Amino acid sequence: MIFSRQLLVLLFILACCPAPGFSAEVEIKKSKLDIPQDIVKSLQIRVSLGQEKPKVVLSTQTPFKVFDGEGRLLFQGSQIEKTAVFAQEGQIFLGRQSFKRLPLVLDSGKSVLQLDQRTYRDILEFSMLPDGRLLIVNELDLEDYLRGVLPWEANPGWKPEALKAQAVASRTYALFKMIENRGESFAVSSDVISQVYGGVTLEKTSTNQAIDATEGQILVYKGKIFPAFFHSTCGGHTTRAENAWPIEPHPSLRGGSCGFCNESPHYRWKVSLTEQELRTVLKKMGYNVTSILKLSAKDIDESGRARFFEIKYPAGKIKIPANDFRLAVSPMKMKSVFLRQITHEGHTFTLAGRGWGHGVGLCQYGIKKMAELGYTYRQILEYYYPGSEIRVLAAPELG
Ligand SMILES: [Zn+2]
Structure with missing residues (x-):
């Protein structure tokens, strides 16, 4: 009887508190995906700009339109002076006006909108999370998004081949997330959880040139896109993706020695x-x-x-x-x-x-050194993502 009670208690503990790290419910994510035609056609990415701030200040110096959640034009104008945007009692306030049919969509008509200290292209969408906080999503062209990523994820002073390698890796990663998170309210966040994105504010000529020189280029393995992970410094050896996260093993993310990052301050x-x-x-x-x-x-x-x-x-x-x-x-x-x-x-x-980072895929201090030594961005990408190939997004075979 005592044994049975102990057993019951043990079963209860096991049911309530699965052994850390061994949870059977962990979802193993796919490491490669087909590219849907509709995503290739539009190539618009939705980026969450953070969900912490209770209030933001919006302004624009160029003509804009405001739509409600059903796509109806609410009003338009030639500029917005600094105006507070915040959520309250199930509504979103733009200055003194309140809106119930969410999301509230501000379209800059291919121009820019200022949000606090930063500037963003195209569209800003305001909605509310279940706990009442404001959710802000920037929707823009994938190539323009990369212009706001590369200055943060790479040093704009690095050699062009290093910046091109980073551009292709960042584009591939972003597109993978666009496919993986279809149907969600956004594809990526603007912080290190995805890749850092700061809008137009810090765009640089060198990084923009690397994006233009590789326009539409992504990495595939046997025709399928995979998450081209990258990190700051591997410390001499990259690791397998499945060792870092619950993800299927992938031949291009299997890790290997890196002889190029020992000058990194994070080595x-x-x-x-x-x-x-x-x-x-x-x-x-x-x-x-x-x-x-x-x-x-x-x-x-x-x-x-x-x-x-x-x-x-x-x-x-x-x-x-x-x-x-x-x-x-x-x-x-x-x-x-x-x-x-x-x-x-x-x-x-x-x-x-x-090293610094998860250690999967491309080592950023490694690509810096490889570019200094004269390797091309294609050679660099082959080194860190073995077996991968570059494809251009518009190519019919990917449609
Ligand atoms: Zn390395």
């Missing part, structure tokens, strides 16, 4: 974290731990990266997927899961590691 790094900081991180992840006896990297893959972290505490131990733990600590502090050493002194854990 080697060290960070110290107090036990208190780690406890706070663990609490945020749902684990209440009184003290930490040991932190170790586990299941090291062939690139040298940990797939899990194990935390020993007085009452037992927990195993957490390494990338989740890194992001919870802070990707700026714990730059990678490619660890060389973890030391523990007093109440401080010191981690020494290599």
Whole structure:
């Protein structure tokens, strides 16, 4: 009887608290997709500009139109002076006017709109999340979107072949997300979760030239598009996509040695974290731990990266997927899961590691060096995405 009760309790615990990192419900995402005809025809991308701000300030110096959620023209004008936009009681306010039929769509007619300190092309769409916060989406041409990505994701001072390689990788990644997130309210976000996008504000001639020189070019593997992941610095070896996330293995994302990024400022790094900081991180992840006896990297893959972290505490131990733990600590502090050493002194854990980022696909400091050494962008892309080919989006075989 006692045994049965214990068993029932155990079953209840297992049902409520699946072992961290081993959840059977994790969806394995496809690593390659067909390109639908309608996406190729329009090539408009929807970018979420963040969902945190309760209020933004909008303005434009050029003619504009405002539509409601059913596509009806509400009004048009020649300019908008600085006007607050915010959500309240199920409506969106544009200055003193309120709108119920959402989203509220502002079309600049292929011109630009200012939102707070930044400038965006084409269309801004305002809607509301279930919790009442404002959701702002910028809808624009994919090539124009890239103009707002490259200055952030690459250094505009890098050699043209490095910028071209980044342009093709960023275009491929964005298009993959447009297909993967069809039917969602946006395809990508404007932060590091997708790729950083800052609108027109920081566009640069060098990065715009790289985008124009590779217009419409994407990477495919056996005719299918795949998510061309990239990261800052691999630290000497890239890793398999399926080691970093729940994604199907892909031949072009299988990792390999990189001999080009050792001049990166992120090639080697060290960070110290107090036990208190780690406890706070663990609490945020749902684990209440009184003290930490040991932190170790586990299941090291062939690139040298940990797939899990194990935390020993007085009452037992927990195993957490390494990338989740890194992001919870802070990707700026714990730059990678490619660890060389973890030391523990007093109440401080010191981690020494290599590289910055998830380590999948293209290594940005690696492409910088390859371009300096005279490699072409096609050679660079073949090096980091083995077996991939460049196709131009308008090509009939992709239609
Ligand atoms: Zn590298």
